[in-house]
Amino acid sequence: MRDRADLVIIGGGVLGLSLAYHLSRMGFSDIVILEQGYLCFGASGRNGGGIRQQWSTEENIKLAQQSVRMFRQLARETGYNIWFRQGGYLFIARDDESAASLEKNVALQNRLGVPSRNISAAEARRVVPGLSTNGVKICSYNHSDGVLFPWPALWGMARSVQELGVEIDTFTRVTGIDVRDQQIVKVVTDRGAIATNRVVNAAGGWSWQIAKMAGLEIPNKPYRHEILVSEPLRPFLNPMVCDLSDGTYFSQTMRGEICGGLSDPDEPSSMNTGSSFKFLSRMCQSMIRILPRLSGVKILRQWAGYYDETPDGNPVLGRVAEVEGFIQLNGFGGHGFMLAPAIGKIAAEWLLRKSEHEIFTKYSLARFTKGEVKKETLVIG
Ligand SMILES: Cc1cc2nc3c(=O)[nH]c(=O)nc-3n(C[C@H](O)[C@H](O)[C@H](O)COP(=O)(O)OP(=O)(O)OC[C@H]3O[C@@H](n4cnc5c(N)ncnc54)[C@H](O)[C@@H]3O)c2cc1C
Incomplete structure (x- = not known):
């Protein structure tokens, strides 16, 4: 396992992999993905594979439209049939x-x-x-709209990022995040530590635990x-x-x-x-x-x-004021798979260009304290 990386992604689910997939295709692959189990261990390996564009908010409709277009390409890009x-x-x-x-x-x-x-x-x-x-x-x-088989989507993205130099460590559990002067310095796992200044919390149902490790409360x-x-x-x-x-x-x-x-x-x-x-x-x-x-x-x-x-049924994305370098990519409820391609690409562009994108403001952690919450109503499950 590497002991240093420019970016550590915690969680080898569809969101963590999609982010790494787009970052590495844009030329940035100094990334380690840490996954406590096997690749389909979390919700990404247990879901119904439903992919729909029928949503009640403009943001979700647009993200879903873009994701459908991307899912249609994914098998060709990765060489894995996702049965879409x-x-x-x-x-x-x-x-x-x-x-x-x-x-x-x-x-x-x-x-x-x-x-x-x-x-x-x-x-x-x-x-x-x-x-x-x-x-x-x-x-x-x-x-x-449609359905796909989630497992090969994960396997295909994983294989692609590995070919571009991203390290994926499965069966590697994050046990702590070392923060000094509000800045991340390393991620501690049950197999050793990785020095880094940037961590993405893509831990799905465990994201509240990962946030706690960095001294942060999230409402997930x-x-x-x-x-x-x-x-x-x-x-x-x-x-x-x-x-x-x-x-x-x-x-x-x-x-x-x-x-x-x-x-x-x-x-x-x-x-x-x-x-x-x-x-x-x-x-x-x-x-x-x-x-x-x-x-x-x-x-x-x-x-x-x-x-x-999350309280409004929408994800938590982007930076947080309290800890420099701690990026949220979680809170996707019952619809994270279908939005993952578009979210991963937008998040990759945002990270590389260091510019803001409207969904990172709209879905920031700060919205819960500012009261800027618009509920998605077509949540089903
Ligand atoms: C039964 C079911 C049906 C669903 N149906 C659909 C559907 O039809 N369509 C749809 O779009 N969505 C559906 N969803 C939701 C969708 O599966 C999720 O929104 C999406 O998979 C979330 O992806 P993720 O990467 O955020 O989380 P996950 O896939 O859960 O990945 C997070 C990963 O983080 C890892 N992790 C956690 N803690 C640590 C740690 N300390 N150290 C290292 N690794 C850690 C976990 O092991 C996990 O693999 C469904 C979900 C479920 C449960």
């Missing part, structure tokens, strides 16, 4: 408030060039064969989010289906399995990644309500990972 399939995303609204927000969101999305549409329950049934229209007020559908909290996968079925389901009434989402993988999850509103913040019967039961009931033909399908496996949540 643009089969669409269907949102289901069952009450007036959700219906109104879908209509408002579609108007904003269309203005920014996303070809989403509001469609009736009957039309949605043509998009999703067998969809139950009971209680469905209205849907929104965008054919250019980890929440368990559970997900499951069924036995493989003959391909019949093109889009990812999301029900706004309870947050259920599921899609069909390239291997035919139905894969999806939902959050539990009563789940407390914790470092628990165990699996629960409560989730299994709620999820199966909800899937059958949406798509009765799934009744009788066998569930093969369930697992969980963290949503790294």
Whole structure:
């Protein structure tokens, strides 16, 4: 392991890797990535692979549009097939408030060039064969959203950055950050220390712990989010289906399995990644309500990972006033994978040019104390 680096990235998830991917392609590769487990150990290796441009804020729509364009190139760039399939995303609204927000969101999305549409329950049934229209007020559908397989996306970026000189140390846990006179001097791990003046906190659900090591409080909290996968079925389901009434989402993988999850509103913040019967039961009931033909399908496996949540559902990015050289790249909740390509590229440009970018002001840690908070409302999970 190297004992010195210009930049240390803590966390070998999609955000840390995406930043390193873009920095190294821009010619900056004096970087060490520290990962306590294997590369898919965190949320980036446990998620549903959903990639959508249907958002409620202009920032997220633009970031997602850019990310979709980048995901379309990623396999070619890295040589790893990420199984990106643009089969669409269907949102289901069952009450007036959700219906109104879908209509408002579609108007904003269309203005920014996303070809989403509001469609009736009957039309949605043509998009999703067998969809139950009971209680469905209205849907929104965008054919250019999709799903991918997260693991090869990580492996491809990891291989590419290593070829450009970035060191990735897996099974290397950060245990401390040495700060003197408000300036980072080194990162301490269970395999030795690395001298550096710049550290990126890309530790997902653990980012609050990493911040503490640098003497900083961030408002991020980890929440368990559970997900499951069924036995493989003959391909019949093109889009990812999301029900706004309870947050259920599921899609069909390239291997035919139905894969999806939902959050539990009563789940407390914790470092628990165990699996629960409560989730299994709620999820199966909800899937059958949406798509009765799934009744009788066998569930093969369930697992969980963290949503790294912030008070407004948006990430924490950029510098902090308290510790020089300590950069935040965390707080992505249930949508970090789909935004990672654009965020990684913007963060790389920002770091190299040392110039500000609007999302680094908008999503700075300081916004929580200044009260400049605009909530993303189309958070689902
Ligand atoms: C079940 C589930 C489903 C999801 N579905 C979707 C989806 O469909 N679409 C989407 O866009 N997003 C989804 N998400 C969210 C998405 O997975 C995350 O937002 C994203 O992966 C976060 O990436 P990250 O790099 O910030 O964090 P992570 O992938 O968690 O990476 C952080 C890494 O930091 C490492 N680390 C932590 N502490 C230390 C330490 N002390 N030393 C060294 N390393 C450390 C961890 O081991 C971890 O690998 C889902 C999440 C879950 C859990």
